[in-house]
Amino acid sequence: MDLIVQKYGGTSVRDAERVMNVASRVVEAYDAGNNVVVVVSAQGDTTDDLIEKAKEINPNASKREMDVLLSTGEQISISLLAMAIEKIGRPVISLTGWQAGFKTEATYGNARIDRISVDRLEKELDKRRIVIVAGFQGLNKYDDITTLGRGGSDTSAVALAAALHADVCEIYTDVDGVYTADPRFVKTARKLDDVSYDEMLELASLGANVLHNRSVEMAKKYNVKLAVKSSLEKVEGTFVKEVSQVEKMLVRGVTRDNDVARISLCDVDDNPGKAFQVFSMLAKHKISVDLIIQSIGKESKKDISFTVTEEALPEALELLEKDKDTLGAREIKWTKDVSKVSIVGAGMVNNAGVAAKMFEALYDAHINISMIATSEIKISVLVDRKDAEKAVVAIHDKFLA
């Protein structure tokens, strides 16, 4: 008997019909003799609707209360899915994050999972019940509800799969796998049969929108075998696992990330500790900084530019504005009209020509590059948002078409 963890996103359970569809998928796996744990997200736009409700009352509501509010979205989903499975006539029980034993760090809004106390879960599985678990949420040491941040349901699913030593963690989504580029605007995009954790990590964090990066990190750490599948069509998806690649493809995918904003600190004092000061201050507030450029300004001054997520932008600006004088910055500029376009592939590390070929593709398409960053398995550039899709198509055609 295998133990399967399945995760269904918000679009997969957005209405009664979709919930029934998911229920029959779940029952199919159960009837095949497996133990099944299902993690679900909030239905469709529920989370956004709840955020809207909160904003109407208090745009600066505390993260603690936002977590109390937002966690209801998943709680609604688990009960509805359990009811759908009851209708089909299989034993089932829903568990909230705290009932399922998710213990998180104290932080609200973006908590990390500390551990999962699986006692209750295992007791329910021993009774051969299908267990439906609310993703995205847990309980901290104050007995307060916390949420794991956007995409946290993926992390919930992988953490559960690790804690329960599941045979596979199936992530159901509205696409049927991981593609070489977004098939919505790249006609020649192809589906990948499997990718390594590291590749998926870059694809996820760079905006492939299939898996949350924290979930892939966790899957890698605990060696959880992932399967990315369509919740609508019955086709083979993409496996994410530690594979020795037979066919070493140089470039595996091209991604675009619009959830990015650029901040520039102009004329900062050119002391060695300055950049450290900025980024450690932001890190203390859990704001992740991505691409970074320092450029020399005039007279022992320099400009520091970096990118953050759009969500983090207001808080980052507020923090920087407060520290402006200490930083010695003359001006703080920012824009959201940028996108990050990246190529990913474990094979590219030993090939110097890849970057040059990428820049050539962008040059030929008359697209300006404002920032560049490279790692062992990716090369990212920041371009104007209006050029982003064109950039992806140009690069994909060059490497993968």
Next chain:
Amino acid sequence: MDLIVQKYGGTSVRDAERVMNVASRVVEAYDAGNNVVVVVSAQGDTTDDLIEKAKEINPNASKREMDVLLSTGEQISISLLAMAIEKIGRPVISLTGWQAGFKTEATYGNARIDRISVDRLEKELDKRRIVIVAGFQGLNKYDDITTLGRGGSDTSAVALAAALHADVCEIYTDVDGVYTADPRFVKTARKLDDVSYDEMLELASLGANVLHNRSVEMAKKYNVKLAVKSSLEKVEGTFVKEVSQVEKMLVRGVTRDNDVARISLCDVDDNPGKAFQVFSMLAKHKISVDLIIQSIGKESKKDISFTVTEEALPEALELLEKDKDTLGAREIKWTKDVSKVSIVGAGMVNNAGVAAKMFEALYDAHINISMIATSEIKISVLVDRKDAEKAVVAIHDKFLA
């Protein structure tokens, strides 16, 4: 420093504007130097909307899963109200039923509160925080969410007031107090300054729609002083407390209850144990039976008629249908086209003329009575639903106008 428990119903928090209004009410009490605990219900139609969502998927969903679903309504309310109070700038924290320490019996859907572990509540009050508590919900011994049934938020508030030894429990609603009759259709209805627990108990259970009867029972048991007030207007409400009535009013109010359905078991065997058998079976399924009449049928057969709430009707009929043969009943009839009209008053017990006067009022208005029940402080009659308002007006005019 007084400790005040306030309870706001669903209409009082139905949108952002109302939530802000409640927040300023709460802050007013807090700023006056009181410790304030606030119990809130789900916003407006939220509970009905959630029930609708469930029905669409599975009309026969288990009560356990319904409780998981429905409890989200109050959880949304507490977070929104806390956010509104944060906006005004007072220290506040929201607590779900389980966080607030509500322990209930195991039953789902209509659980009774066993006890409240007030440790966390008291810790928060010691920090001079306003505490917002989700009404209607608790946790049973299986660590499962339970709900207290319709109107359960009143019970939550009174139970909290008792557990915390609060000075007063203020129930805010969309009416500004308890009236001698429903002012919507009885023009001469007057607001009462105070009523006794027993009177309120009858007024509540008879459909005055102001307070849930379980909450009044609990208030009486623990001697919690209640105040029924308007959440919109700032006027004196009605106090519910143990009072030695200076002015002993014979009849205190006239009520109508439409949430009633009549079931008749026709030609039941005329054995002494028959009625007991019926009612103990229904009681075992937590179905409350109200007015009861046994009438002699033909040849050692009898008819048993009784009333239940509309909500309980389908389950009651199903149970009776199953037991039909054992009961020896020839036929089971039922109707929802009835209403219960009652007069209530602690002073009427020693006055034989009250019932006669009530029947006379109905006779004069040409209204048929199908069942009658009397207790120490009330007289109830069952009439056709179409006649109910006319009956209330006629009786009110006779006793109270």
